[in-house]
Amino acid sequence: MSSARRPLALLLLLAGLLALAVWWLPDPLTLSRDRLAPPGWDHPLGTDPLGRDIAARLLAALPGSLGLALLGLGASIALALSTALTAAWSEKRASGFVVDSLSQALLSFPPLWLPLVVLGLLGRGSAAQVLCVALVLWADLHWILRGEARRLLAEPFVEAARGLGFGTVAVLGREVLPNLLGACLWLGLVKLRAAIMLLAALAFLGLGVPPPAPSWGSMIADSRDWFIDAPWLLIAPTGAIAASLWLAAWIAGRLSARLRLDRILHV
Amino acid sequence: MVALRRLLGGAVTLLIALLLLGLAAEGLGDPAARQLGPEADEAARAALRAELGLDAPLWQRLFLPILALLKGDLGQSVWLHRPVAALVGEVLPVTLRLAAAAWPIGLSLGITLGLLLASSRPGWARLPLLLLSMPGFVAAVLAVQIFAAGLGWFPAAGYQGWYSLVLPGALLGGALGVKLGLILQDRLRSLAQEPFMTFARARSLGRLRMLLAYRLLPAAGLLARFGALHAGYLLGGTLVVEMVFGLPGLGRLAVLALTNRDLALLRGCMLAAGTGFLLARFAAEALQNWLDPRPAASQT
Numbered sequence: 001m002s003s004a005r006r007p008l009a010l011l012l013l014l015a016g017l018l019a020l021a022v023w024w025l026p027d028p029l030t031l032s033r034d035r036l037a038p039p040g041w042d043h044p045l046g047t048d049p050l051g052r053d054i055a056a057r058l059l060a061a062l063p064g065s066l067g068l069a070l071l072g073l074g075a076s077i078a079l080a081l082s083t084a085l086t087a088a089w090s091e092k093r094a095s096g097f098v099v100d101s102l103s104q105a106l107l108s109f110p111p112l113w114l115p116l117v118v119l120g121l122l123g124r125g126s127a128a129q130v131l132c133v134a135l136v137l138w139a140d141l142h143w144i145l146r147g148e149a150r151r152l153l154a155e156p157f158v159e160a161a162r163g164l165g166f167g168t169v170a171v172l173g174r175e176v177l178p179n180l181l182g183a184c185l186w187l188g189l190v191k192l193r194a195a196i197m198l199l200a201a202l203a204f205l206g207l208g209v210p211p212p213a214p215s216w217g218s219m220i221a222d223s224r225d226w227f228i229d230a231p232w233l234l235i236a237p238t239g240a241i242a243a244s245l246w247l248a249a250w251i252a253g254r255l256s257a258r259l260r261l262d263r264i265l266h267v
Numbered sequence: 268m269v270a271l272r273r274l275l276g277g278a279v280t281l282l283i284a285l286l287l288l289g290l291a292a293e294g295l296g297d298p299a300a301r302q303l304g305p306e307a308d309e310a311a312r313a314a315l316r317a318e319l320g321l322d323a324p325l326w327q328r329l330f331l332p333i334l335a336l337l338k339g340d341l342g343q344s345v346w347l348h349r350p351v352a353a354l355v356g357e358v359l360p361v362t363l364r365l366a367a368a369a370w371p372i373g374l375s376l377g378i379t380l381g382l383l384l385a386s387s388r389p390g391w392a393r394l395p396l397l398l399l400s401m402p403g404f405v406a407a408v409l410a411v412q413i414f415a416a417g418l419g420w421f422p423a424a425g426y427q428g429w430y431s432l433v434l435p436g437a438l439l440g441g442a443l444g445v446k447l448g449l450i451l452q453d454r455l456r457s458l459a460q461e462p463f464m465t466f467a468r469a470r471s472l473g474r475l476r477m478l479l480a481y482r483l484l485p486a487a488g489l490l491a492r493f494g495a496l497h498a499g500y501l502l503g504g505t506l507v508v509e510m511v512f513g514l515p516g517l518g519r520l521a522v523l524a525l526t527n528r529d530l531a532l533l534r535g536c537m538l539a540a541g542t543g544f545l546l547a548r549f550a551a552e553a554l555q556n557w558l559d560p561r562p563a564a565s566q567t
Contacts, residue, residue: 104273105280108548110500112507113521113540117284120525120533197402204404205510205522217404224408228417238405245400 018059026053028060029212036230046232048222054236061214061237065203066244068126069195072133076191077184079134080141084180085172087142088149100146103139111136111194115202124210132202133195141187148183152176189252193245200241216240270552274545281541285336288534341535346527351535354520359539361426362516365439365509366501368432372440374494377447378483384448385455386478392452395445403442407511410434424513435512439505447493454489458482488559492551499547503540 025044026032032051039046045054083099090096106114115132122128152158153176161175202208203217211218216237223233335342341351384392414434415423421434458464459482467481506518513519517536524532 101276102280105276108273108277108280108544109541110503110544113503113537113544116506116521116525116533117288117537120288120530200402201404201507204402205506206526207522217402220402220405220408224412227408228412234405234408238401241402242400249400 021055021059025056025059028052028056028214036226038230039232045236046230048219048233049226049230054219054232057214057219058216058236058240061216061219061240064126064209064213064215065199065217065240066196068129068209069133069192069199072130072199073137073188073192073195075130075134076137076141076195077188079138080145081177081180081184083138083142084145084149085176087146088153088176089168089172091150099142103142106135106139111198112201115198115207119202119207124207126209129199129202129209133198136198137191137194141191144187145180145183148180149176152179186252186256189248189255192248196241196244196248270549270556273552274549277541277545277548281538281545284541285534285538288530288537336538341538342531344524344529344532344535346524346529346532351532354532355517355535355539358515358517358520361514362502362509362518364429365432365435365505365514365516366498368429368436369439369443369501369505370494370498372436373443373447373497374490376440376444377451377493378490380444380448381451381455382478382483384452385459385482386474389456392449395449398445399449403438404507404511406442407435407438407508410438411511426514431512431514435508435514439501439508443497447490447497450489450493451486454486455482458485461485485559488555491554491558495547495551495554499544499551502543502547 029052032047032053034043034047035049035051037043037047037051043053043055045058047053048057083103087096087099114136118132118135119128122131158171158175161171166174199208199215200217200220203215204221206218206221208215208218219237220234223230223237227234341355343349344351344354347354380395384395411423411434415421422431425431455478464477464481467477472481503517506522508514509516509519510522517540521533521536521540524530524536
């Protein structure tokens, strides 16, 4: 197999395994009589103190943990793109100044305090979680993309487009934006780690999506009193978090090698 | 100048967040009904509302807290029925002590780790990177269960003097140290490419002197910035560690205030922590500009 096909094959394999697991595993909320059963044929990753299947719960937590992280990341990148383009285009004007100062101000708060305010204002629903991720990641993304957009705006082809009489929308949309997409993809994969960690930490603190919806962070929190006797309670969700982080890092590494993003990005 | 401007921007943001929390506290329905449950009769609810000052008209409830905030009055906690200022004042010493324990550990560990990594082969840096892929709270949970609950070396929950801070302080310091070590080794490696290193080699200095005087010294701005910034983060109370260890600090109070929907208390915590972050960030930037004026000079 050529090395170019390997990532694709791995992802396909992963998707196949997930499909198999969905078909095979019991319902994640069903209580059974095998409480704290060790990993075995019936329960591949064991059961929790209520007799619920750990593997099924891990899988059921996928949309709440990874899905919300991806949504928040997408929202954050979209937000950062629009603010970065605004700030780079109107650098000496009020709109650019407002956006820049806001992102600077948000950077002075540590990553977990911002969600406290958001969750305090909006409650603990999924939309609030997505907004938390988006706001926490936004400031950083804004500065990186803003620098890239500024650099692109000084390029000769942008100069040429302006000389031809292109308007703001055309210059930004047709000349600058397509050149930013590679950077967005790479940043997204790098920041996915922060998004997953943030949601896991919130869920661990009991501030995630309310139960009974499982999430990896709350599974770790629930395992606290049991894992000395039943280590699979802690290992399984931690492994799920670590595996998704590793997968994102691996894809990011392959992509940056493939697209020579280090050259494009000047980082 | 830049640092001062950012301090002002941060203060405005903090004020906006506090005002929003104040507004939300009014919009979240009737705390009296929520607290007393559906069985309570109307007289009890009215009494509690009067105690919490909720019987006033809406405009008074919206604007009087803002005025009170400016006068230094943080209001009453709906959850604990006590003044917010007193509650925040009670938890601050624990958080300050935890920060005082973790910060020196983190900085000394980080500098040592950075120097070691920078003078060894690049492959070694993968080890601390691997450590960082484990969520911090997993490490905290493991440490509590093994050293406190299992072996009984340290108290598992609550604050009983300095002894309770050993484990959380070591964990926080360790996390800080690994992070600083990685950043520092990166900077030290890039400094090794600078022309003045050729000069140092031409002077045939010892390896240690070359490392300390020619590579660590130019990284002082980075160290100062990192140190001051993370002092601020620690002053805010580290939510996860305080929750896991049951330390009655600022971060734990904020999380509990949020889970009990006590926005006045959350606002008080936010004010205390936010002031700490802003001052620390200001100090971080001022220190960095003073130690290494090159970036600021090139900006203007």
